Amino acid sequence: MSRLRVRDVTVRFASLTALSNVRLEVDAGEVVSLVGPNGAGKTTLFNVITGFVQPVAGTVRLDGQRLNGRGSARISRLGVARTFQVARPFPELTVEDNVIVALGRASYPHPLRTFGRARTPARRERAHGLLTEVGLPEPYDRPAGDLPVGHLRLLEVGRALATDPKVLLLDEPAAGLREPEVAQLERVVARLRERGLAVVLVEHNVPLALRAADRVIVLAGGEVIAEGTPDEVRADRTVIEAYLGTANA
């Protein structure tokens, strides 16, 4: 049984069919890259998996358990974490506190309510460990709002990992990263796979998406137009025409 299994998901926004019978399966210890042009439906698929958007048809299951129909907080507690295309940390909290409030599947509680109790030495140590792991340089005691965009993305990954997920959905984590940070991100993804996470990577950086993945799914216009190993997808004419032609993978 796949860890995450999306079956025949269809999403409509008024007259627009954003996703049409989309299937996706990810096992523990596997990275699946999801690529496709702007508006293909990649973020919408993440929104379905995390309970932000309800599909008109299809199912999403985690270890066989149905996720669709449940709220996003519950889905997070069950073990699905995501990063957002536009990073959204709490800008007034420090870098370290942004991770601390997310620890242990807390599913983004309002920080001020839980805060006094949260900042224990053990939690700080865990937060620092995660920040180091995602390659975010110190200091961790400055406000997150002061971070450059590339570092905000790494912080997003750290916050997602703090919820101790089984499935990690990364929405364009490399956007705005400089080349050394992209390389660092690639190492982080490889390590997460070794640790048994199921990872779905949405990326416009196609070379990264192909290098990092065990399997690749290509979406265009809400439909899966190709699926296979990175080599198979690289050689697929439909894909090259629809999308990859512009990128030198």
Ligand SMILES: Nc1ncnc2c1ncn2[C@@H]1O[C@H](COP(=O)(O)OP(=O)(O)OP(=O)(O)O)[C@@H](O)[C@H]1O
């Ligand atoms: N809440 C919404 N209401 C109406 N239309 C939406 C909504 N969310 C997304 N769409 C539309 O659905 C389609 C798919 O959008 P989506 O954001 O999933 O694409 P994407 O593949 O993530 O694109 P990008 O690479 O630009 O991030 C687009 O046409 C978009 O305008």
Ligand SMILES: [Mg+2]
């Ligand atoms: Mg998107």
